[in-house]
Amino acid sequence: MTVLRSQLDVSSETYASNRKAQLEVLAQLDEQLELVVAGGGERYMQRHRDRGKLPVRERLELLLDADSPFLELSALAAWGTEFTVGASVLTGIGVVCGVECMVIGHDPTVRGGAMNPYSLRKTLRALEIARVNRLPVVNLVESGGADLPTQADLFVPAGRIFHELTELSSLGIPTVAIVFGNSTAGGAYVPGMCDYAVLVDRKAKVFLGGPPLVKMATGEEPDDESLGGAEMHSRVSGLSDYFATDEHDAIRLGRQIMSRINWRKLGPPAAAHPEQPRYDPEEILGIISPDPKVPFDPREVLARTVDGSDFDEYKPLYGTSLVTGWASIHGYPVGVLANHRGVLFSEEAKKASEFILLANQTDTPLVFLQNTTGYMVGAQYEQGGIIKDGAKMINAVTNSTVPHLTINMASSFGAGNYGMSGRAYDPRLMFAWPGAKLAVMGxxxxxxxxxxxxxxxxxxxxxxxxxxxxxxxxxxxxxxxxxxSHAFFVTARLYDDGIVDPRDTRTVLGMSLSTVHSNTVAGRRGFGVFRM
Structure with missing residues (x-):
């Protein structure tokens, strides 16, 4: 039998203490997420509504299929900086007319939706995820352009947005811009470079230079509508493909576009009716110690994450500080690499390398569950070849072409972060639990x-x-x-794609697996599995 048997004692003091600590951390996370949802605050939210406009999250709700999930990304971008937490832009993966899409929405209640260095990073990461995973993109546009006081950090790298949009189009990945308000200067190229553009009557303003700039440059004195209004662009310039009477009509048109793109996923479908885990995901909170130096058995997490708690462990008696094996999550087959007691020895490195090669042979996505202090140091281990063995593991991670999904459960230190497919190794999506730590060392x-x-x-x-x-x-x-090394500090700088409640790990991984299967799922060929 490969079904995991949990040894967790939910009546113990340790379980209760761990759960209490995790709930406190989650309360801190919820407090920050409330600030994200609040955007520019009550005053600016009300002013936005007084202008007859919907907040970005209400636009999102109308865009997505009813009762469908939304995987928000980088929610705490810019946390702890001079900029509003959330970085004035909403990004995430949702379903529009049955099509999984990347949605990028400006929040105009925060400095008019102006782009700062963190919102730029967040937007570029969203576009990268869309390109790599082959996700159509829907832009909910209302932005005053660049945050001018920080233009020195924006102007050059911001050109990458145009590059990504045009590359998506060249790859046959549809892009849609729904313009609700200002789309000025460089921002005007977003509807210009998307495959489809929807503009809202009397609200959308798309121009390279607004009336004051035009007057200064040419002496002309045009009004907003004649310069960049929806009707002008629909009747005269041709920039607009669809003329919307109001915001609700614009979202209807956006959904209509997505319903007709004839989209098909390239990856294999999930198995029908996957079995739920045999143990309650709620119990994960009692597994994790608030002290990252206290290890826990990742099998207890897997028992509450994988389908039917069924985990076929690979090499269970060898390299026991790293748990490897086969499972499925929401019907998608996966290979799992999960740190157990933190340190990676030569045995763990060689075991991981071989396992990654096997996953590539069978086109099986890999899930990395990080809780590592890095590779072992000391004369005995240096003489035993820890550098070359760690290099094998990193080589295998680097050259693996099946999708990687990574979650930092507790700690990710040193080169262990690299070997366990950290951000530098291009996991398709990467998340962290709220108590996780990331640094060169403790x-x-x-x-x-x-x-x-x-x-x-x-x-x-x-x-x-x-x-x-x-x-x-x-x-x-x-x-x-x-x-x-605090999880909020790390995610604020987009070193991961967001912080997730440990109890939602199965759901987040399931949505992520569905996302990566929008593209082809194929391992590297050209070499056989070699023994190490």
Missing amino acids: AAQLAGVMSIVGRASAASQGRPFDEEADRSRTAAIEAQIEAE
Whole structure:
């Protein structure tokens, strides 16, 4: 039998303590997500409504199929910065007329939907996900263009938006722009470069230069409508493909476009009627310790994530700090690599490499569940070849062509992040649990290394070592690394695609697997499985 048997004691003090700590972290996450939904705040939201306009999330709700899920991405982008959390743009994967799409929607209640450096990164990541996974794109456009005080960080990289939109079109991936308000300067090229453009009467304003700029440049004094209104672009310039009477009509037209694109997924379909896990996903909260140094068995997570809690473990007696095996999630076959006790030894690296090759042989997507402190160090392990064995694993991850999905469950430190398909290794989608940490190493270890280096430097120069200054410096470094490895700090910089409630892991992975199957799912060929 390959069905997992849970050993979790839900009546224990440890379970209750872990669950309490996770609920506290989730409450902090919910507090930040409320700020994201609030956008520019009550005052600007009401002013937007007074102009007869819908908030971006209401536009989204009308666009998506009724009662269909929406996988929001990078919700906490710009957290902890001078910019509004959420970065003035909403991105995510949803279903429009039966077609899974990437939706990118400006939030005009935040500085008129102006694009800052974080909203640029968020938009580019959304377009990259659309391109790699072959997702049609729907843009909900209302933006004043670039946030001018930060233009030095925007102008050059922002050109990539146009590049991505035109490349999507060249790949036969449909792009739609529904323009509800301002689409100015560089933003005017969004409807110009999308395959389809819908403009709302008396609301959409699409021009390279607004009336003040035109007057300064040419002496003309045109009004908004004659310069860039929906009727002008529908009747005269031809930029508009569909003339909408109001926002509801524009969304109806957008859905109509998606209903006629004759879209087909290229990946194999999921198995029908997948079995639910035999254990309650709610119990995942009691598995995870708030202390990342306390390990947990990832099989307990898998028992509450994979179909029927059925997990066919590969090499269970070898390289036991890494759990590998075969399962399915929402009917999609997957290979799983999950860290157990954190450290990756040579055995784990070789086991992972071979497993990744096998997954590529059978065109099976890979799920990486990170909880690693990195590859083992020390004379014994260096002499045993940990560098070359770790390099094999990283080589296999790099050259694997089946889709990778990654979740940082608790910690992702050092080169273990690379070997477990971290952001630099192009997982199709990557998420983190709210208590997860990511850094070059743990805060205490990094501060300790700096202290040892400082002590050695003083000794080599024959000068006394300042113990008091060292204690102060160590405390400051620990505090800095602790803050910079925090899940909110990491996701704010788009080093992952969002923070997810651990209880939603199965749902998020299922939606992600459905997404990656929009494109071809194929492993690398040209080599056989080699023993290591």
